[in-house]
Amino acid sequence: MAARDPVRVTYDWRDLWKDEHAQQFTVSRLARLDLLESIRDQITRSVAGDLTRRDFNANAEELLAKAGWWGEKTVLDPTTGEAATTSFDPARLKLIFDVNTRMAYSAGLWERAQRNGKTHPYIRYVTKGDERVRASHAAWSNVTLSIDDQFWQTHWPPNGWHCRCRVIPISQAAYDRGTTPSGTPLVKDSPAIATREWINKRTGEIQDVPVGIDPGFDYNPGSAGKRAQQLEKVVAQKLKTMPAPIAKAARDAGLFVPKTVAEFQDAGRRIVASLPDGEASPLGARAALLARLADEVGTATPAKVASRGAGAKLVQEASTLFPDSWTAVADELGPLYVKAKDGARGWQYSELRDLKTQKLRLPEFGIVTPTQGAGYILVRAESLENAVHEYAHRLQAALPGLDRLFQELHRQRTAGDALELLSTVTGHAYKPDEVTRKDKYVNPYQGKEYGTRGALEVMTMALEAVLGGGETGAVRQFFEVYTNDRAMFEFVVGLLFYWKP
Numbered sequence: 001m002a003a004r005d006p007v008r009v010t011y012d013w014r015d016l017w018k019d020e021h022a023q024q025f026t027v028s029r030l031a032r033l034d035l036l037e038s039i040r041d042q043i044t045r046s047v048a049g050d051l052t053r054r055d056f057n058a059n060a061e062e063l064l065a066k067a068g069w070w071g072e073k074t075v076l077d078p079t080t081g082e083a084a085t086t087s088f089d090p091a092r093l094k095l096i097f098d099v100n101t102r103m104a105y106s107a108g109l110w111e112r113a114q115r116n117g118k119t120h121p122y123i124r125y126v127t128k129g130d131e132r133v134r135a136s137h138a139a140w141s142n143v144t145l146s147i148d149d150q151f152w153q154t155h156w157p158p159n160g161w162h163c164r165c166r167v168i169p170i171s172q173a174a175y176d177r178g179t180t181p182s183g184t185p186l187v188k189d190s191p192a193i194a195t196r197e198w199i200n201k202r203t204g205e206i207q208d209v210p211v212g213i214d215p216g217f218d219y220n221p222g223s224a225g226k227r228a229q230q231l232e233k234v235v236a237q238k239l240k241t242m243p244a245p246i247a248k249a250a251r252d253a254g255l256f257v258p259k260t261v262a263e264f265q266d267a268g269r270r271i272v273a274s275l276p277d278g279e280a281s282p283l284g285a286r287a288a289l290l291a292r293l294a295d296e297v298g299t300a301t302p303a304k305v306a307s308r309g310a311g312a313k314l315v316q317e318a319s320t321l322f323p324d325s326w327t328a329v330a331d332e333l334g335p336l337y338v339k340a341k342d343g344a345r346g347w348q349y350s351e352l353r354d355l356k357t358q359k360l361r362l363p364e365f366g367i368v369t370p371t372q373g374a375g376y377i378l379v380r381a382e383s384l385e386n387a388v389h390e391y392a393h394r395l396q397a398a399l400p401g402l403d404r405l406f407q408e409l410h411r412q413r414t415a416g417d418a419l420e421l422l423s424t425v426t427g428h429a430y431k432p433d434e435v436t437r438k439d440k441y442v443n444p445y446q447g448k449e450y451g452t453r454g455a456l457e458v459m460t461m462a463l464e465a466v467l468g469g470g471e472t473g474a475v476r477q478f479f480e481v482y483t484n485d486r487a488m489f490e491f492v493v494g495l496l497f498y499w500k501p
Contacts, residue, residue, distance in 0.1 A: 124170050125155070136211065181274075181292035181296075282482065293321075315338045322395065343380065344380045347377070348393035417438070426445070462492045466481060
């Protein structure tokens with residue numbers, strides 16, 4: 001929105017039509033150019049993450065009040081000369097804010113869908129599924145068409161005032177499977193588009209508007225003129241810096257980019273609610289979760305492994321349970337070497353320093369000269385759960401921002417708890433320096449702390465439990481964390497779907 005110029009004074013929203021709104025900013029019946037420019041700048045700052053909705057409302061109200069435009073105002077129609085009363089109040093500001101920000105998010109979604117068209121060539125229409133959904137919009141639920149289908153040029157949401165519909169790009173595999181992650185059949189036929197005649201009383205022009213879409217919304221804001229290019233950078237910046245109030249507005253519009261531990265938990269909670277009951281059917285819930293991850297996030301690319309053998313294959317299989325974007329960053333960190341051993345406890349080591357020619361002795365690998373970023377993993381033979389755990393440690397080294405969220409969660413959960421010996425807490429033979437803050441973790445080992453490096457098992461054990469391994473791991477660990485630590489389960493799900501490197 002930062003580059004949506006010029007600002008144009010109009011009397012009525014219908015004075016600018018469809019694509020024109022993509023390139024020019026206006027507020028109906030706000031007849032002063034300086035005020036329009038100020039409101040436009042406030043909206044731009046909001047989309048960029050510099051202002052919350054509350055800040056926007058407060059600033060706009062102060063601006064309009066000082067100029068004598070707050071409350072009711074009589075204005076003259078420049079076309080007819082007739083006087084009319086308009087009102088600028090909190091509800092009007094909310095509408096201005098929501099329409100402009102939702103259009104910005106919509107345009108950004110279209111651009112991202114275009115960029116990812118090779119891996120996700122289809123688009124699925126999604127509604128909120130509640131009683132507030134318009135019947136006409138509900139009829140488009142799960143319509144799944146090629147991204148190039150003309151349907152998206154007129155039916156790309158929002159499709160009306162206060163529309164909460166959204167779209168989801170999906171892969172060829174998901175399209176071929178023919179159902180949503182919840183099992184609902186996809187609608188693969190393009191709906192017949194009936195139109196109704198609508199007269200723009202401001203211009204006298206007769207428009208054919210698709211039935212079910214509010215006049216003025218039957219266009220794709222992402223492909224409208226120069227708007228898509230202008231909004232791309234703004235939306236990208238917005239997605240990185242979105243404060244909580246703006247995030248709530250995005251969530252209400254069907255879009256959300258969490259930032260804090262609580263926001264990821266909240267996002268995960270909504271996804272978990274759409275899955276089969278993990279307590280009654282852990283295998284079914286896990287299968288649905290993995291299918292949805294594959295469709296909506298992408299988990300098909302195995303990690304690059306510099307070695308061969310059973311260990312390498314096991315870690316590559318484990319890596320395909322994680323988001324592709326996470327795996328790609330780990331691949332860029334450096335070469336990864338893996339070995340498997342029967343009955344091994346399993347470990348991971350990543351060298352993040354530049355040791356030049358310094359040599360290290362690593363169990364099972366012998367003496368090595370690691371390059372900066374190189375990783376070494378020993379996994380327990382034929383244990384996918386262990387491979388998931390150890391590969392998660394590799395991701396921990398490659399994605400410190402992700403681990404910081406787990407560390408923050410640990411600090412929140414264990415605030416005020418004392419360190420305890422693992423051997424005392426568990427009754428098992430751990431070393432004297434192995435300590436934990438047990439909290440309510442399903443396994444007290446998850447709270448194990450490694451001095452100044454923090455609680456490094458929180459992330460790895462949580463991912464191991466949620467993603468699981470074979471049927472045994474899925475039934476046991478998935479069931480335990482789903483049943484006994486739902487907050488952790490929902491947090492992990494939120495991260496898997498929404499956290500980006």
